[in-house]
Amino acid sequence: MRGFTTRLLLAILVVAVLAEPLRSQERKLEPADEAAKDASWVSFKNRLLAALEKRDRKFVLGILDRNVRNSLKGPRGIAEFRKRWELDAEDSLLWRELPAALFLGAAYVKREKGRRELCAPYVLARWPEDVDPFVHGAIITKEVLVKAEPSSDSRTLQALSYDIVSVADWEVADRNAAVKQHWVKVKVRSGEGYVPEEQIRSPIEHSACFVKTEDGWRMTGLAPGGG
16 A cells, blocks of 8 residues: 555655646746836836937936846846947947836836836746746747747747746857747747747746836836846
């Protein structure tokens, strides 16, 4: 009887382990934009996006909190922000990273210490506590085609919409070396497949966080996981 019970428990454990990618895939992370009805935020966000498109350094520096977070544990402040993002360089990653975060919508985060912050994208704030953020990602659009190989002309395995998926590799080059598209290798019901990198987001990627003050909105952090 004890042997049967042991075998049964082992079988249950194996099933649970094998089912983990499936459970992750069945979870959804629907898009959110919790400040969409706040006219002050909408106006501010539009002005910020316009400034980013024009690469207006003066505007960006002007909306930073003086203790803006630049990393999880690194130095804070505007000078460090300017240095870390190489803001004086024409090809600063800021001009791509920050708009990409803002376009996805934002959600509120209450930190252990400090004020409630509005963080974009929503992925960080809405991430389920029981899903490991280091090995999973969220599909951020509808009907994302999962390809059998890292190529747009390869066989489609299935389509995903706002699913949380297990990630095997975050950066895979296209099968055709001449194509600049990069892919993310994910685990799905039908095995392993590839989705375009711009259609999936990790909760520990850079998040931009803001607070509303008497002087208007201020950016309090732009760092992995919001800092």
